[in-house]
Amino acid sequence: MAADIPQAQVEAIFPAVAKTIADALGCELDEVKPDASLIEDLGAESIDFLDLVFRLERAFKVKIPRGKIIEDARGDLPEAEFEQKGVITDAGLARLKQFLAEVPADRFKAPLKATDIPRLFTAETFAKLVLRARGEQAGAA
Amino acid sequence: MTGRYASFTFVDRITALEPGVAAKGSFHVPAHAGAFPSSLLAEATGQLAAWAAVAKLDFRLRPVAGIAHETIYLGAPRAGDTLETQIRIDSCEDDAVAYQGWCRIGGATVLELHDCVGPMLPLSDFDDPAAMQAFYDVLRTTGAPLDRFAGITIVPLVPLAHEPGRSASARLDVPRDAPYFADHFPRRPVFPGTLLLDRMTTLAAGVASEAAAGRQVFARRVSDVKLRAFTEPGATLTLHAAVEPGGDRAILATLEARAEGQRRAVGGARVEFEVVQ
Numbered sequence: 001m002a003a004d005i006p007q008a009q010v011e012a013i014f015p016a017v018a019k020t021i022a023d024a025l026g027c028e029l030d031e032v033k034p035d036a037s038l039i040e041d042l043g044a045e046s047i048d049f050l051d052l053v054f055r056l057e058r059a060f061k062v063k064i065p066r067g068k069i070i071e072d073a074r075g076d077l078p079e080a081e082f083e084q085k086g087v088i089t090d091a092g093l094a095r096l097k098q099f100l101a102e103v104p105a106d107r108f109k110a111p112l113k114a115t116d117i118p119r120l121f122t123a124e125t126f127a128k129l130v131l132r133a134r135g136e137q138a139g140a141a
Numbered sequence: 142m143t144g145r146y147a148s149f150t151f152v153d154r155i156t157a158l159e160p161g162v163a164a165k166g167s168f169h170v171p172a173h174a175g176a177f178p179s180s181l182l183a184e185a186t187g188q189l190a191a192w193a194a195v196a197k198l199d200f201r202l203r204p205v206a207g208i209a210h211e212t213i214y215l216g217a218p219r220a221g222d223t224l225e226t227q228i229r230i231d232s233c234e235d236d237a238v239a240y241q242g243w244c245r246i247g248g249a250t251v252l253e254l255h256d257c258v259g260p261m262l263p264l265s266d267f268d269d270p271a272a273m274q275a276f277y278d279v280l281r282t283t284g285a286p287l288d289r290f291a292g293i294t295i296v297p298l299v300p301l302a303h304e305p306g307r308s309a310s311a312r313l314d315v316p317r318d319a320p321y322f323a324d325h326f327p328r329r330p331v332f333p334g335t336l337l338l339d340r341m342t343t344l345a346a347g348v349a350s351e352a353a354a355g356r357q358v359f360a361r362r363v364s365d366v367k368l369r370a371f372t373e374p375g376a377t378l379t380l381h382a383a384v385e386p387g388g389d390r391a392i393l394a395t396l397e398a399r400a401e402g403q404r405r406a407v408g409g410a411r412v413e414f415e416v417v418q
Contacts, residue, residue: 026409043404043405045369045405046260047207047367050236050258050260051258054208054239055210058256066237
């Protein structure tokens, strides 16, 4: 879970992740603050997320499965209890808030559509994504 | 055969295929084809990757436009050449295909495509899946008839602004009707990204040549190509090319295409021009 990642590790990797985000989105590096929403603040579109994930994989030599953030957030919660008819359940929202601890609390608004989850993702979310992928790769080795 | 699978199809035959893994193909540029922009080498290679991805995904989805992190041009095609294309797929899932590609002419590599990503969209939004499957069977067996491609009419640029040796802007009036829309795509015509890239590169080449004191330049390396939006027939785009100062042997340029009223650019890229000494 996100809370398990020491903040010092996030801060250490953040500059390199921010550079990758700036390259993928074609924005200025100083716009990429840790709590910047990639969609709301930096104008990212779905193709930018594809681009970003492939760039992170190359830059950090990790494998990031598609949909990993949401899968990890859901954890062992059955899909039907996480999302119903495209809307995140209360239990699902609680999981998301816990997993995406870096996202300011006021950005979680119910009802939350599953397709709107990427609107929550911040630059720090991707730093943690890289660290988790690294950890899992090291664990598998 | 005219129009369909003739006007913007750059695979005549798929000579080897492991769906979702790798493929080899060929395309003969007809002697009558006239101008054949170098960006169509990337188109031919990308189309081979698309066939390999579509076959892997049972003709449900197809990659459309996307991202090419690095394209290296090592030679230019001419009418009468046969392009030998080859791709290797890194991953092919329902959301995207990632691949590398090469194009050779007479055994010599003329193009390298590195780290390309094509977002997947429902095939039936763009084409008739059954017709595509039937043509795929032709490509895998007898091959399509050669010399069916009649050539491309290049859309002229309308100059808007120009700072010699530094930057230029131009308007691109996408035709409402053109033969290539029959192939790209039958159910949803879209101006091909590789033709847009050709127009942007041409605009930048003029500025780069000025920056190189009038010497000829050759687009050697194109990086960070990203197409964010579809350009419909009849659309008007504004193209902008800015050249970075300095560089005696190589000149860097940033390219961008914008549609009126859009917050983000339709597409963009960076080009390294080699100055012909």
